[in-house]
Amino acid sequence: MIKVSVLYPKTADSTFDIAYYRETHMALVREKLGDACKGTAIESGLAGGAPGEPPVYIAMGHLFFDSVSDFETAFGPHANEILGDIPNFTNVQPAVQISEIIQ
Incomplete structure (x- = not known):
C-alpha cells in the first residue's frame, strides 16, 4: 500500500479553507479517482514542535492506493x-510525497 501526501506549507500569508477542502475538493478527488483510491485522510495543522510555534503545514491531505501505478492511472486523466x-481553497503551492506504508 502507498500513501500520497499533499502537504500545504504554512506561511505568514497562507490561507486555507478547510471546510471547502473537506466537503468539496476531497469529494471531487474521491469521485474522480474512483475505486483505485482506497481511502483518504485530512489533517489541519495546529502547532509546531515547540510551545507557541506555528505548524509547518497548514493542512495535509492523504490518499491511499495499492500501488504507485494505480495512483498514476487513476490521477492522470483528472x-x-x-x-x-x-x-x-488555498493560496499556497502544495508539496507532494508518495510513500510506501510499512507495517
Whole structure:
C-alpha cells in the first residue's frame, strides 16, 4: 500500500479553507479517482514542535492506493481538474510525497 501526501506549507500569508477542502475538493478527488483510491485522510495543522510555534503545514491531505501505478492511472486523466481546484481553497503551492506504508 502507498500513501500520497499533499502537504500545504504554512506561511505568514497562507490561507486555507478547510471546510471547502473537506466537503468539496476531497469529494471531487474521491469521485474522480474512483475505486483505485482506497481511502483518504485530512489533517489541519495546529502547532509546531515547540510551545507557541506555528505548524509547518497548514493542512495535509492523504490518499491511499495499492500501488504507485494505480495512483498514476487513476490521477492522470483528472489531474488538470483536480489541480485546477486548488486556488478555490488555498493560496499556497502544495508539496507532494508518495510513500510506501510499512507495517
